[in-house]
Each structure stands twice: as structure tokens, then as C-alpha cells.
Amino acid sequence: MSDAQAVEFTEADGVATIRLNRPALTRRVKEELLVAVRSAAESTTARAVLFLGSDKAFCVGQDLVEHARILEETPEQALSTVREHYNPVVLGLESVQVPVVVGIGGACVGAGLGLALAGDVRVAARRAKLGTAFTGIGLASDSGLALRLVRALGQARAMELMLLGTMLTADRALELGLVTEVVDDADWETRAREAAVGLASGPTAAFVAAKHEVRAAAEGQSDLSELLEEEADLQNRLGVTEDHVGAVRSFLNKEKPTFTGR
Known part of the structure; x- marks a missing residue:
């Protein structure tokens, strides 16, 4: 080849x-x-x-x-x-x-x-x-x-x-x-x-944030208090995404969520 x-x-x-x-x-x-x-x-x-x-x-x-x-x-x-x-x-x-x-x-x-x-x-x-x-x-x-x-x-x-x-x-x-x-x-x-x-086909923004969290923890970039603050910031941003709001609604309606990556 x-x-x-x-x-x-x-x-x-x-x-x-x-x-x-x-x-x-x-x-x-x-x-x-x-x-x-x-x-x-x-x-x-x-x-x-x-x-x-x-x-x-x-x-x-x-x-x-x-x-x-x-x-x-x-x-x-x-x-x-x-x-x-x-x-x-x-x-x-x-x-x-x-x-x-x-x-x-x-x-x-x-x-x-x-x-x-x-x-x-x-x-x-x-x-x-x-x-x-x-x-x-x-x-x-x-x-x-x-x-x-x-x-x-x-x-x-x-x-x-x-x-x-x-x-x-x-x-x-x-x-x-x-x-x-x-x-x-x-x-x-x-x-x-x-x-x-x-x-x-999953919640892309959540995956991106999760990768960041795991890498930061593995690399020891921050102490616990700093990581907790960063987690709070990430959750605040993710909490207003279409994927999160739609997934919560689907859960309450006993439906499978559909994620758009937004």
C-alpha cells in the first residue's frame, strides 16, 4: 500500500x-x-x-x-x-x-x-x-x-x-x-x-465538560475547593442547554431523551 x-x-x-x-x-x-x-x-x-x-x-x-x-x-x-x-x-x-x-x-x-x-x-x-x-x-x-x-x-x-x-x-x-x-x-x-x-447522538456539551473535569482531576490542576467551584460553573452553563432541559422533560414524561448537542 x-x-x-x-x-x-x-x-x-x-x-x-x-x-x-x-x-x-x-x-x-x-x-x-x-x-x-x-x-x-x-x-x-x-x-x-x-x-x-x-x-x-x-x-x-x-x-x-x-x-x-x-x-x-x-x-x-x-x-x-x-x-x-x-x-x-x-x-x-x-x-x-x-x-x-x-x-x-x-x-x-x-x-x-x-x-x-x-x-x-x-x-x-x-x-x-x-x-x-x-x-x-x-x-x-x-x-x-x-x-x-x-x-x-x-x-x-x-x-x-x-x-x-x-x-x-x-x-x-x-x-x-x-x-x-x-x-x-x-x-x-x-x-x-x-x-x-x-x-x-448524546449530550455533546455535557461530554465536553465531563472530559475537561476528568482531565483536570487526573492532572491535579486544582485542589478540591477549586474543582468544586469549576463544577458549579459548568453545571450552571449546562443547566440552560436544550439537551438538559429536554432530557429533564423527557424523564418526567417517561420518554427517552433526544439530544441535539445544543
């Missing part, structure tokens, strides 16, 4: 979809991925983002064939890709305000794991394998992986995955909380898309 076909970006029914059609990240793939991520972040109509790989792999990180060539030809530029590509992609995913669903069909390692953990909900095929991989080639991690692992698992477990290079099955990743759901191999993409479509 040519690099020109490597990254697809589409938007339909309130869902912006980013699809990696090849598992290893060449320079061209990373450039196209950055464009797709920024398109998703800047969309004014997407109410959810779906980030997919293929059946064989979500993403295995850097293309080592290309990396080896650059090491041989211009070694001083070999790792400039971290600042030039990986960091902007991760920050771009972080800037997406609406929910991000990641579908993991197979291998998810190295920078690929960092990209997956930048999402909010992760649906994995049972055959999927997850791991850090970096120290196995003599590198530390990038793509924000260490930070996200420590937040998700704690220092001891993150250290194990980083230093020992332990590969996790999808079921083990589910036990640890690194993935949200594990499904049969044939169903991973369907289930991931169902999750994204479901989120896209």
Missing part, C-alpha cells in the same frame, strides 16, 4: 473518522495523520471522533526500515520526528473536545500505544496485543506514553511495562483498565463505530 493511501479522514453522521491503513509510521504517514487529527479537532460538526487501524494492527509505531535509513544517512535527524510529528499529533488529539473512540484490531505498541491512550474509549479485539516496545530498541518512550501509563496504572505497573517490555493481551489490558471493552475479533470495528455513533 502506498503512503498516499495510508491515512483516511471522513466525516458522517456526526462522527469524524481517522483510519490508519498501514501499521508503521513513515514520515509521510505521520504528516497525513497530523492533518487528519487537526481536521477532527477543528471540525464544527463532529460530535465524536473514531480513530481506527486495521485488522492486523492499530499502530506499531515508527517504521523502523525508514528509521534505519535515516540513522545511516543523517543520524542527527533520526529522532527529530518526535518534536516534528509525534508531539503535534498527541497534542492535536488532546485538543479534541468531543469524545474520541479508539478501535484496536491487532497490535498496538510503542507510539501506537501512546496514540491509543490519547483517546477516551478503547474497544479492542480479543487478538490484540499491547506493549511499550521502546526499550527493546534502546529508546525511552515518546507520544506521552509514560505519563498516561502512570496515570492509568500507577508508577510500579508503568515501570514494569516500560522496563520489562511486557506485552499485554487484550483481556489483561481490560483488567488493568487500559482498554474499555474487549470483543470478538470480527466485531471490533463494528463495536467501536457503534460506540462513536452513540456518543455522537
